[in-house]
Amino acid sequence: MLKKLSELLSRSSVILSLQASEKTKAIAELAAPLIAEGVVIDEKEFVASILRRENLESTGIGFGVAIPHARTNAVKTMALTFGRSSEGVDFSSLDGKPSHLIFLIAAPETMKREYIWTLAKLSSLLRRDEVRKGLYNAQSADEVLAVIEQYERY
Amino acid sequence: MIKQLLIWVNETPEFHAAAAWTIDLARILSAQVYAVYIMPADARAKKGKRVNSEQEEKAWQVLYEIEDEAFEQNVRVSLLLETGDPLQRLCELSASYKTDLLVVSANCPVPAAELVRHSPKPVIFYKQPKEE
Numbered sequence: 001m002l003k004k005l006s007e008l009l010s011r012s013s014v015i016l017s018l019q020a021s022e023k024t025k026a027i028a029e030l031a032a033p034l035i036a037e038g039v040v041i042d043e044k045e046f047v048a049s050i051l052r053r054e055n056l057e058s059t060g061i062g063f064g065v066a067i068p069h070a071r072t073n074a075v076k077t078m079a080l081t082f083g084r085s086s087e088g089v090d091f092s093s094l095d096g097k098p099s100h101l102i103f104l105i106a107a108p109e110t111m112k113r114e115y116i117w118t119l120a121k122l123s124s125l126l127r128r129d130e131v132r133k134g135l136y137n138a139q140s141a142d143e144v145l146a147v148i149e150q151y152e153r154y
Numbered sequence: 155m156i157k158q159l160l161i162w163v164n165e166t167p168e169f170h171a172a173a174a175w176t177i178d179l180a181r182i183l184s185a186q187v188y189a190v191y192i193m194p195a196d197a198r199a200k201k202g203k204r205v206n207s208e209q210e211e212k213a214w215q216v217l218y219e220i221e222d223e224a225f226e227q228n229v230r231v232s233l234l235l236e237t238g239d240p241l242q243r244l245c246e247l248s249a250s251y252k253t254d255l256l257v258v259s260a261n262c263p264v265p266a267a268e269l270v271r272h273s274p275k276p277v278i279f280y281k282q283p284k285e286e
Binding site: 053056057058061071094112116117119120121123124125127128 | 218219
């Protein structure tokens, strides 16, 4: 059963003001809620997996959005975190612009189908102006979740 | 020296085979792959926004499948979702990303002669070998 994006993102995994402005630090900051929730069982391996992908791919998809991701045994169950950065973080986006809206996807090695589906759904959703605008303007974690819930297709 | 490869992808097995071959070639050459999915320009106007977002999701699924395969082979890959006329977009992207080679499936719907004539770079038409 494929979960909706709003079901994969918990309130405690929303960071409305990311402190880090450098990619590796931003990834560590985004990973922290997943570690606290017990979703990530091996912090070192999880961050290393994310960075391995970052070295081979540009996870910045343009429009000020980045979706760093990893599928690894260091993760127990699939989950998302969201971070918003006013300064922006360089995720080597093809349009050369920094990313302000960052979703981190963590998935267990065995959940390839769900992982690809979530990446696709999130990428498609975040290309919509109204979704990005909603996320920029959200004042609370509840508002972030409400924006995603409102626009994601069932 | 071939350092950057552009591959046109879609959901068909023929295009997927061409992408797999391109990733393998990139691994051998230590080259980077640009994988592009091109959606028809009139999709939104003809079928409405909802259908367009379904098409977008399918397109991203194809692209992320390619990304996952490239990652497994330690190949650098960038994903591009574009809209418009395939011939025009392929030629524009090949020029703007300064790719050295364009790879398309032999089943590519764009006439081969047209693609070769307009492409700023050499084109490989990949035909999947028949299984013995």
